[in-house]
Amino acid sequence: EPEVTxxxxxxxxxxxxxxxxxCVPISNHLYFxxxxxxxxxxxxxxxxxxxxxxxxxxxxxxxxxxxxxxxxSNFTLKIRSTKLEDSAMYFCASSLWGVRTTDTQxxxxxxxxxxx
Amino acid sequence: xxxxxxxxxxxxxxxGEDVSMNCTSSSIFNTWLWYKQDPGEGPVLLxxxxxxxxxxxxxxxxxxxxxxxxxxxxxISASIPSDxxxxxxxxxxxxxxxxxxxxxxxxxIA
Numbered sequence: 001e002p003e004v005t006x007x008x009x010x011x012x013x014x015x016x017x018x019x020x021x022x023c024v025p026i027s028n029h030l031y032f033x034x035x036x037x038x039x040x041x042x043x044x045x046x047x048x049x050x051x052x053x054x055x056x057x058x059x060x061x062x063x064x065x066x067x068x069x070x071x072x073s074n075f076t077l078k079i080r081s082t083k084l085e086d087s088a089m090y091f092c093a094s095s096l097w098g099v100r101t102t103d104t105q106x107x108x109x110x111x112x113x114x115x116x
Numbered sequence: 117x118x119x120x121x122x123x124x125x126x127x128x129x130x131x132g133e134d135v136s137m138n139c140t141s142s143s144i145f146n147t148w149l150w151y152k153q154d155p156g157e158g159p160v161l162l163x164x165x166x167x168x169x170x171x172x173x174x175x176x177x178x179x180x181x182x183x184x185x186x187x188x189x190x191x192i193s194a195s196i197p198s199d200x201x202x203x204x205x206x207x208x209x210x211x212x213x214x215x216x217x218x219x220x221x222x223x224x225i226a
Contacts, residue, residue, distance in 0.1 A: 043216040091158045100208035107158035
């Protein structure tokens with residue numbers, strides 16, 4: 001069964017450093033998403049992406065964050081200058097059509113980001 | 117924004133027992149989703165509900181979309197050790213593809 005993959009599984013970085021989290025969505029899906037989950041808390045939406053553009057973003061997704069689809073398979077989340085509070089699990093998800101009410105989002109296993 | 121409130125926050129049950137958890141909101145949702153998250157993994161969709169009053173089963177899991185569209189419940193029958201995990205309700209809103217509840221953490225004692 002096709003699945004969303006993410007690398008690395010765990011990233012440790014120093015405060016102020018840039019990190020890039022990578023995702024390979026399911027191959028025929030058109031909509032891509034990033035979510036984050038701070039330890040012990042709920043999953044929160046960051047950004048959605050379609051047709052090489054950001055579709056929607058939350059308040060969390062400020063100027064320190066950016067997303068890119070650098071080639072036909074990868075989808076990346078970049079944090080320019082990491083802060084301690086960026087420590088969290090980051091989940092990538094993809095869906096076929098992006099229809100809110102009926103389309104299913106499939107989640108990857110996540111990247112645990114630890115900022116020291 | 118729209119929020120989802122889940123209860124209970126956590127539960128400890130004996131293997132073989134039935135489990136019930138629910139999710140409520142102060143605003144209407146047109147789709148209710150139930151996800152399970154195993155430790156160190158991403159959420160996996162268990163059941164999707166699209167119509168008010170809908171009752172849907174997936175093996176030992178049953179979920180219902182409340183008729184007011186402001187609540188949903190998830191039941192697990194005859195629990196087994198692999199049911200351990202965090203169960204999230206979720207739904208799309210006008211400005212967020214998915215908003216999640218805080219989850220119900222289920223522990224099963226063999």
